[in-house]
Amino acid sequence: MRAFVVAVFAFLYLPIALVVLFSFNAGHHASEFTGFSVQWYGKALSNPFLVEALKNSLFIATTSALLAAFCGTAAALGLQRVGARTRALFDALLGAAIVVPGVVIGISTLVALVQLFAVVNPFLASLWPTDQPPRLSLGYGSIIAAHGLFSMALVTMIVGTRLSSLDRNLVEASSDLYATPLTTFRSIVLPQIMPAVIAGFLLAFTFSFDDFIIAFFVAGAQTTLPIYVFASIRRGVTPEINAIATIVLCASVLLVLLAQWQLGRRKPSP
Amino acid sequence: MSETGYKPKPDNATGGLSSAGSQPAFPMRGSLFRKNLVTTLLLAPAALWLVVFLVLPFIAIAIFSVGERAPEGGYQAALTFAQYANLPARATAFWNTMVLAPIGALACLLVAYPVAYYLALRAPQRWRLILLAMIVIPFWTSLLMRTYAWMYILGGRGIPALLAYVGIEDLRLINTPGAVLLGIVYGYLPLMILPIYVSLERLDRRLLEASADLGATPLSTFLGVTLRLSLPGVMTGFSLVMILLLGEYLIPTLLGGGKVFFIGNALVDLFLQSRNWPFGSAIAITLVLVSVVVLIVANRISTRLSGARRVDLI
Numbered sequence: 001m002r003a004f005v006v007a008v009f010a011f012l013y014l015p016i017a018l019v020v021l022f023s024f025n026a027g028h029h030a031s032e033f034t035g036f037s038v039q040w041y042g043k044a045l046s047n048p049f050l051v052e053a054l055k056n057s058l059f060i061a062t063t064s065a066l067l068a069a070f071c072g073t074a075a076a077l078g079l080q081r082v083g084a085r086t087r088a089l090f091d092a093l094l095g096a097a098i099v100v101p102g103v104v105i106g107i108s109t110l111v112a113l114v115q116l117f118a119v120v121n122p123f124l125a126s127l128w129p130t131d132q133p134p135r136l137s138l139g140y141g142s143i144i145a146a147h148g149l150f151s152m153a154l155v156t157m158i159v160g161t162r163l164s165s166l167d168r169n170l171v172e173a174s175s176d177l178y179a180t181p182l183t184t185f186r187s188i189v190l191p192q193i194m195p196a197v198i199a200g201f202l203l204a205f206t207f208s209f210d211d212f213i214i215a216f217f218v219a220g221a222q223t224t225l226p227i228y229v230f231a232s233i234r235r236g237v238t239p240e241i242n243a244i245a246t247i248v249l250c251a252s253v254l255l256v257l258l259a260q261w262q263l264g265r266r267k268p269s270p
Numbered sequence: 271m272s273e274t275g276y277k278p279k280p281d282n283a284t285g286g287l288s289s290a291g292s293q294p295a296f297p298m299r300g301s302l303f304r305k306n307l308v309t310t311l312l313l314a315p316a317a318l319w320l321v322v323f324l325v326l327p328f329i330a331i332a333i334f335s336v337g338e339r340a341p342e343g344g345y346q347a348a349l350t351f352a353q354y355a356n357l358p359a360r361a362t363a364f365w366n367t368m369v370l371a372p373i374g375a376l377a378c379l380l381v382a383y384p385v386a387y388y389l390a391l392r393a394p395q396r397w398r399l400i401l402l403a404m405i406v407i408p409f410w411t412s413l414l415m416r417t418y419a420w421m422y423i424l425g426g427r428g429i430p431a432l433l434a435y436v437g438i439e440d441l442r443l444i445n446t447p448g449a450v451l452l453g454i455v456y457g458y459l460p461l462m463i464l465p466i467y468v469s470l471e472r473l474d475r476r477l478l479e480a481s482a483d484l485g486a487t488p489l490s491t492f493l494g495v496t497l498r499l500s501l502p503g504v505m506t507g508f509s510l511v512m513i514l515l516l517g518e519y520l521i522p523t524l525l526g527g528g529k530v531f532f533i534g535n536a537l538v539d540l541f542l543q544s545r546n547w548p549f550g551s552a553i554a555i556t557l558v559l560v561s562v563v564v565l566i567v568a569n570r571i572s573t574r575l576s577g578a579r580r581v582d583l584i
Contacts, residue, residue, distance in 0.1 A: 005388045008381060009401075012408050012459065015419035022422070071315040078312030081305070090313070093320045099510070100324075101517020101561070103534045104554050107541050108327030111334055111345075111551065149323045152316060203410065210412035213519055213534075217541065226414050233418055233524065242422075245415040252411040260403055 016249060023242035040243040050244065053228035057209055060140060060224060064147040065204035071148075072155025072204075073197050076163055077189075079156070097153035106217030109146045113138060113218065138220025146214045151204030155197070158263070162196035163189075195262040202259035206252050328558075334551035343545030353552035360553060363536040366522070370447065370530070371515035374454035375462075375508050381455060382462035382507065387496070389463070390470035402467070409460035417453050417524050424449050424525070445527030453521040458514065462507040469503025470496070502572045509568035513561045533557055 023041070027034030044050055075094075079087050097105075117136045125133040166189065174184040212226035219227060225248065232241055335353055340346040357364070389401055408416065422428055424443040433441055443449055473496065481491040519534030526532075533553060540550030 001384055001388055001392065004384050008385050008459070009404065011456070012404070015423055015456070016408070016411075016416065018423060019415070019419045071319060074312045075316035078309050078316075081309040082313070090316075090320075093324060097320065097324055099513060099561075099565075100558065101514055101534075103517040103519055103537050104558060105324075105327075107537055107550060107554055108331045109323060110541065111547060112323075112327035112330040115330060115345075145319075145323050149319060152319055156316065206410050210410075210414070212412075212414045213517075216538070226412065229414060229418070230520075233421065241418065245412075245418060248415055249411055253407055256407050256410040257403070260406065 019242050020246045020249070022239060023246040025239055025242075028239060040239045041247075044240045044243040044247075047240070049223070050225075050228060053223045053225045056140075056222055057225040060143050060147065060215075061205045061208035063140075064144040064151055064208045065201050067144070068148045068151030068155050068204045069197055069201040072152040072200060073159050073193070075152070075156045076159035076193075079160060080163060094153040094156055097149050098157070102150075102211065102213040103217075105146060105149065106214040109142065109214070110138070110217045113142055138218055139222050142218040142220065143215050143222065143224065146218050147204075147208040147211060150214075151200075151207055154204055154207070155200035158200040158203070159193055159196045162193050166192055199259040199262040202255045202262070206255045206259075210248070210252060331551040331554050334548050335555045337548040337551075339546045339548050343547075345547045348548075353549045354556070356549060357552065357556060359549075360533075360536045363531045363533050366447075366531055367516055367518075367533045370450060370454070370522075370532070371512055371518075374451055374458070374515055375511040377451060377455050378458050378462040378511055379504065379508055382459055382466055383504070385459075386463045386466035386470055386500075386503075390467050390473070391496075405460050405463050405467075409464075413457050414520055416457060417520055420449070420453055420456060421524050424452075444525060445529050447526070447530050449525040450522050450530045453525040454515060454518070457521060458511045461514070462511050465506040465510070466500055466503040469500045469506075473499050498575070501575045505568045505572045505575075509564050512564050516557055516561055516564075 022033070024036050024038065025033050026037035026039070075090070079090055082090075121133075121135050124135070128134070170188050171184060174188050175181070179187070210226065212224075212230055215224045215227055216230070225244070229241060229244060229248075232238070334345050336349050336351065338346045338348040338350060338352070385405075389398060389405075393401055421444065424430075426444075428443075430441045430443060477495050477499070478491060481495050482488075486494065517534055518532055519538060522530045522532040522535060536553060537550055537557075540546045540553065
């Protein structure tokens with residue numbers, strides 16, 4: 001059984017290791033390692049399209065994860081204060097936001113936004129005094145919103161789990177000692193849920209940064225890093241992609257480890 | 271390591287998502303009005319988000335699915351079930367998905383169970399968390415990049431080129447159903463291992479001892495106790511992987527090379543290329559309905575099993 005488990009771990013990690021190894025390959029081919037070189041990193045980072053896509057992805061991931069962390073935490077706090085029926089409704093919707101396949105989220109958001117824009121844009125144009133009215137279109141905003149949906153549900157879940165294991169005696173003690181609700185929140189609740197909020201943010205960032213399928217539908221004219229990589233892969237495998245993949249994989253692993261570490265922190269010092 | 275590092279388990283939806291506990295962690299004194307106002311303000315952004323980007327879009331594709339394709343592509347209002355009647359036009363995509371998704375989930379399960387079992391019951395304590403983290407990490411790293419790795423390995427300059435050295439020529443690995451299946455197992459293994467691990471980890475070890483003390487062989491202890499009690503976790507993992515596979519696009523595209531078409535491929539084609547939005551919407555609605563059926567069946571089985579468990583133990 002141990003041999004089997006070792007084999008499974010090898011199965012999980014060898015392909016990734018191979019991509020990393022060949023990103024340092026001097027030659028072109030996967031079948032032969034012809035020498036150590038970082039030329040593909042140089043090539044990748046001097047490719048303006050790629051750098052643009054990377055910047056877009058970083059911006060989108062940061063914004064959607066921040067929004068998700070705020071709204072998700074607020075929702076987790078709010079859900080503690082409502083009746084069972086409201087909570088069940090929220091739970092069902094949040095569960096749906098996580099479980100519904102990305103491809104469905106992508107197309108339904110696309111359809112709804114295109115219809116919305118078809119109504120809003122002529123309306124804006126009729127109101128606008130000059131000839132160049134603002135036009136809503138797919139782009140940063142739609143990707144951020146669609147990514148944020150999954151991320152917010154994720155943060156709500158992670159923070160909600162932490163809240164339900166919160167030491168309620170401290171909260172009671174605090175209010176018995178005449179702390180205002182806000183003070184209680186700031187000095188008792190917030191420090192205890194902060195690791196969960198940070199972990200939620202990091203996982204939300206990772207999700208958004210890695211997502212391909214949702215962005216593929218709602219990106220409009222924008223390009224994110226996964227969309228760029230997907231398009232280049234379809235054109236043919238080049239070692240340049242190995243270099244990008246290595247950078248992305250390292251970033252993801254780092255973020256997930258950070259999130260794990262935050263979640264593992266049980267109680268911060270008071 | 272926390273149990274929240276992966277997607278939630280549908281059979282545990284109430285426990286997983288709700289913040290149980292009768293007392294709020296953020297108590298408010300003061301007027302009822304103020305209390306309600308704060309609650310509303312806390313929930314409003316999330317509620318708005320869910321309505322605008324989940325509920326309304328879903329209603330939109332439901333409406334589109336009974337519409338007609340406009341001559342230049344897109345949507346034209348109508349009330350017809352022609353799109354649904356037309357579903358057999360994409361029978362190949364449905365067939366591929368409906369065959370490869372369960373097979374893929376089953377293959378995942380067969381690989382995942384021993385790993386979860388080892389992690390939960392056999393692994394040395396100090397290694398357990400590290401190994402578990404090593405399962406979680408691939409799950410959160412880009413599926414695109416991980417699938418790409420296999421394109422590289424299975425592609426003409428990967429394994430086939432190596433095998434050519436030892437005389438096996440013209441081996442075709444990529445762009446086959448087998449490659450897609452491999453990609454599925456590789457991509458979704460972590461999602462299958464985690465819920466099974468959680469259910470095995472919660473297992474009361476005394477039951478195993480009791481079973482052995484009562485003269486059961488290791489095999490019958492495994493079948494009657496361990497496997498039985500971990501079935502809810504198995505069902506959770508299986509249904510989650512199944513549902514995500516039903517909407518999979520990247521793996522069949524990159525490893526199936528246009529030869530193995532999934533429903534996801536049909537949807538991308540209909541929405542981004544041929545712009546037949548009503549037909550695409552009908553397919554998407556069907557996909558969601560199938561997912562719901564999978565969830566309900568899995569939930570039913572889980573409930574029945576845990577019900578049976580309770581009777582057995584008394």
